[in-house]
Amino acid sequence: MNELNTMTEQAPHSPERRRFVGAAAAVAGLAVVPGVMLYEVADARPEDQPASSAVRWGMLVDATRCASGCSDCVTACSTENGWTPVAQSEHPRQAPQWIRKLQLEDPLTQAQINLPMLCQHCAEPPCVDVCPTGASFKRADGIVLVNRHTCIGCRYCMMACPYKARSLVHEPLNDTQKPDVPRGMGCVEACTFCVQKIDRGDGTTACAEACAAAGHNAILFGDLNDPESEISKRLRELPTKQVRADLKLNLGVRYHGI
């Protein structure tokens, strides 16, 4: 780089030298590209670069490890993203819940299953299809989000979601908001796969971290497109299901043990 700088300083207006500098920069660029690619996947994404479809973020939930009565994932989500836990809300029916613990019971066998339910980050999201303004959108890396600036609060996405994953903010927000998690009254919101953490390069979500910290390891987050990622390896080993697989929405969240 020093050499290049010196050359350009010496003859800034020479077209020949300019071409040389251009070619040199291109060669240097090519040499750096693989590093940049690795950097992009493994680390924080620079703000001026769009999300890449080379990655598809996804989650594996092992329901056999999800403990009854534990809601650490829910607490962690609410802390990370700044939404009031439903137990503290004055209006529990109207309080947003980005993630919830679901208890299932087979009426025939009384077998019980616990699992966290959240936005399934469909590859073919019905919420994105029905949104009139395009505020509901899917990022190139598979994360389904709501654009806080163009959501008009029509709630059509909530009608369309087969997982009841979305909430409308029904009342003015208190000061628990986080600077990197914009929210607002009258807008619809849902799990973002902790997009702020992903973009920071954490490579995981608050719920997955909390579940691991509690020693359950029921939630594994990672890149579904990378065959060497831990989630891809585990998905190859474990039989998993998609919730309402009949809808063929190709979900980003897969469950084992349901």
Add this chain to the structure above:
Amino acid sequence: MASITFREVEGSSLKYWLLFGALGLFVLFGALAWNTMHHHGHVITGMDNQIVWGLPHVFAVFLIVAASGALNVASIASVFNKPMYKPLAPLSAILSLALLAGGLLVLVLDLGRSDRLIVAMTNFNLKSMFTWNVFLYSGFFALVGIYLWTMLDRSVKSWTKTAGTAAFLWRLILTTGTGSLFGFLISRELYGTGLLAPMFIIMSFAYGLAIYLMVLAAAYAWTGRPLGDAVMLRLKTLLAVFVAAVLYFVAVHHLTNLYFTKAHAVEAFILRDGGAITSLFWIGQILIGCVIPLVILLTALGRQRAWLMIACALVILGGIAQMYVTIIGAQAYPLDMFPGFKASSSFFDGEVHPYTPSTPELFLGLGGVAVALLMTTFAVKVLRLLPVSLDDATVAKLDQH
């Protein structure tokens, strides 16, 4: 061609201004309701994250559906060339515009961010049925507006049939779009069927005509203009056909579901175990909305003006009940994400969701009705929409030509 004289309603009587004032008061209440909801958020409504569309949607969708139906009388005149209906056409067109305006107003004022209406007008997702409806509503206003113009302005009268046909085809597409708002939803057991589109069209025929008949009768009674039985009885028979068709579609919808085991639970909820929803279905939608009106319309009772008006009012009330069952009932029944399992959670999974409409919601909805009626009341004063006389002799002359 026998000539018909159209004249504005004088609209200077105390009665007119009382009506105007009363409707205006409800518009004001509606505006206050919106302001309250907008200020405090939807937390003051009965809606929550389970019942996301509440009473305002019931009113809005009812009015929008009725709007396209109110155009029927005009369509029969222009598209199907029935001279007897021609004097009735201008009121039919203005009423459809007014009902659509009222319905849309309720719809947009119930948005979580109604201040962002401009966003909805400038950002479009063409895969969304809602977006399509935005275009369909705008097109309806334009086409019916042009149609009305061809009826009122002699210089463009030759275009009436063309404009009327365009408006007629558009209203069919429009109601297909309204029905498909629900028909295109995969997640709810009671939606996700193409049947909803034609069902909404036939519902629009019935609701729109019932409203039209009541407005027509009121306008003539309150202005002292003669309105003969010939017109009313012809429309009465038509209303009976439409109401019977609604009943038929409802029966087919539920019978189809009853055949499929997977839909038994949701059908049991609507038809038997749903409490208020079940009552609204059987008493509101079926008995009040269909059976009693059919008995009145198909027997000698329907020949009496008062009974005919009662039948129309019942069709309207039944229609609102039908919308309530369609919109609220489908949401009240929990989503079945894990078939075969009993689900429970802090987010009320696996439970029937209760819903009690709040006062602001009711007044927002009624505000939309008031806007529609106020617009009509004003329009008949400033435009020549109503024939001076619709007595039997005048109408008989039309039929001979």
